[in-house]
Amino acid sequence: MASRPPANFSLAYRNRFYELWRRARGPRVLEHLPLEVAERPPCDEVRELAARARAGERLVATAGSRLPAMDTTRYPARPALWQDGPSPDVVIPEGQARAAATLTVPAARYRVWVRGGGGRTVHAYVDGREVGARQEVNNPGQWLELGELELAAGRHDVALFWPGGALAPGNGYPGEIGRLVLEPEAPRELVSVPPARAAELCEGTWDWIERVAG
Numbered sequence: 001m002a003s004r005p006p007a008n009f010s011l012a013y014r015n016r017f018y019e020l021w022r023r024a025r026g027p028r029v030l031e032h033l034p035l036e037v038a039e040r041p042p043c044d045e046v047r048e049l050a051a052r053a054r055a056g057e058r059l060v061a062t063a064g065s066r067l068p069a070m071d072t073t074r075y076p077a078r079p080a081l082w083q084d085g086p087s088p089d090v091v092i093p094e095g096q097a098r099a100a101a102t103l104t105v106p107a108a109r110y111r112v113w114v115r116g117g118g119g120r121t122v123h124a125y126v127d128g129r130e131v132g133a134r135q136e137v138n139n140p141g142q143w144l145e146l147g148e149l150e151l152a153a154g155r156h157d158v159a160l161f162w163p164g165g166a167l168a169p170g171n172g173y174p175g176e177i178g179r180l181v182l183e184p185e186a187p188r189e190l191v192s193v194p195p196a197r198a199a200e201l202c203e204g205t206w207d208w209i210e211r212v213a214g
Helices: 043-051 195-202
Strands: 009-014 019-023 028-039 057-063 097-105 108-117 122-126 129-134 143-151 154-162 176-184 190-193 206-213
Touching (some): 043 057, 043 206, 097 176, 122 143, 190 195
Antiparallel strands (some): 009 019, 057 190, 097 154, 108 176
């Protein structure tokens, strides 16, 4: 859910849960224009950044990192049985219920995550097919990986199913549940343009734009 590190960092290692980024010798970052996640930048600031560029310098941007997500805390996705949680952006899934929404996504292979967890097994579905299920007590700052799948570009129905309580050990604890998120497996690439083409960056959504040398 976070931005890619600056242009002078390269990905050294990645597994299913962590990424290790290492500062590289180049390029040299001269200016950094921070933006909100996946924000369209103020074009005058982009042009000013380009105007300060000297020979051999360029503008580099990272594509917006806002991920397709279903917010289980908001209607209509939120079931009526689910109550506000003690932490922001989570709910307490009281009783058996299903949260559902329709997301529009680009074509990619995705990992499916849900924030939080509890004493019952949460099930994730995409287009009516179960992607995966997990039962794990988790704090609301952590995420559970539920599965992987390939999706074509377009609209897709997503859902979470939370069963009701039973007499199994630990099953009485409903836990806390937040967003269901689809994370593309491919790493986000950098976009590089010469200063004369800075206007091209005004049209997209980015996490940041930098003026670099080298």
